Amino acid sequence: MRLKRFRGLILAAAMATVVGLAGTASAADGGKAKLQAVTDPSFVPFEMMDQKSGKMVGFDMSILEEVAKRAGFDYNLRTMDFNGIIPALQTGSADLALAGITITDKREEIVDFSDPYYDSGLRILRKNGDDSIKTIDDLKGKKVGVKIGSTSYDFLKKKFGNSVNVTPYPGSADMYLALMNNSLDAVFYDAPNVAYFARTRGQGRVETAGPLYEGQQYGIALKNGSQWVDAVNKALASMKDDGTYAKIYKKWFGEMPPADK
Missing domain, CATH: 3.40.190.10 (Periplasmic binding protein-like II)
Known part of the structure; x- marks a missing residue:
């Protein structure tokens, strides 16, 4: 009986120590x-x-x-x-x-x-101050860059057929450079990426235009x-x-x- 009681006291003490430590941890991280x-x-x-x-x-x-x-x-x-x-x-x-x-x-x-x-989708990137391109309909007759394999290519072809000159690029950096070098009139690509480029490397040279197209939500x-x-x-x-x-x-x-x- 003494042995059992002794073991019980040890277990109780150990549990009290654990509880005490847990309480300290809880207090440290605000619970x-x-x-x-x-x-x-x-x-x-x-x-x-x-x-x-x-x-x-x-x-x-x-x-x-x-x-x-x-x-x-x-x-x-x-x-x-x-x-x-x-x-x-x-x-x-x-x-x-x-x-x-x-x-x-x-x-x-x-x-x-x-x-x-966050509302995502496709968006237009144009040269800074080019008010001739405000919405998707303004891309008719224009040279537009897209990324190979992107939904932007399918979107433009489905909507406009051959009335838009669509040029696929292997990478987004290539089409952004083509836009800034005046080889393109606009880029049509994923909204977050074009917005970020306009904010960083393209700042002062390109800007986004129009609403989101083919919307998605994150x-x-x-x-x-x-x-x-x-x-x-x-x-x-x-x-x-x-x-x-x-x-x-x-x-x-x-x-x-x-x-x-």
């Missing part, structure tokens, strides 16, 4: 849950590695930081190939992901999504059945209401978001 977040490191300007700091930066990373603060969780962030992100959420090795992930019916069958936080992906969906949605809504979202948007894209965002 917040720590979620596992993943992203793709190569979708500029949504997520990219800052060579000076060695940290991931970009539009999505700024959104994640602010959402976590408002929703009440901390997170560990790791990078992986885009193709591995949805499987990581399915297996539970990740809790949430931001990587310019388009909300689709197929993906919604296996993961949860937040409300949309959402924060969470593992199926996540308890954080409502909190994330409330955080996103409050960011849009108080202007924080607009500030983040302008920082990374160089322009204010559409009025309804």
Whole structure:
């Protein structure tokens, strides 16, 4: 009996120590849950590695930081190939992901999504101050650069046939250079990429024009059945209401978001 009692006292003391340590850890991190977040490191300007700091930066990373603060969780962030992100959420090795992930019916069958936080699609890039090109219809009779294999080529051919002179380029840098060298009248390509180029290397020489075409929406992906969906949605809504979202948007894209965002 004495032996059992002695063992019981040791176990109780050990448990008390663990509880004490757990309480200290909880106090240290504010009692917040720590979620596992993943992203793709190569979708500029949504997520990219800052060579000076060695940290991931970009539009999505700024959104994640602010959402976590408002929703009440901390997170560990790791990078992986885009193709591995949805499987990581399915297996539970990740809790949430931001990587310019388009909300689709197929993906919604296996993961949860937040409300949309970014409207993507195709957009026109024109030479700075060229008011002859304002919308898609103004591309008739123009020389337009697209990227080989992109949806922009199919979009233009379906809409205009041969009334637009479409030139496919192997890389986006090639078509941007052709535009600035006056070999093209415009570029038609993914909205985030053209906006970023206009904000950085093309600043003062090219600019975006017109609305988005063939629209898509990005959402924060969470593992199926996540308890954080409502909190994330409330955080996103409050960011849009108080202007924080607009500030983040302008920082990374160089322009204010559409009025309804």
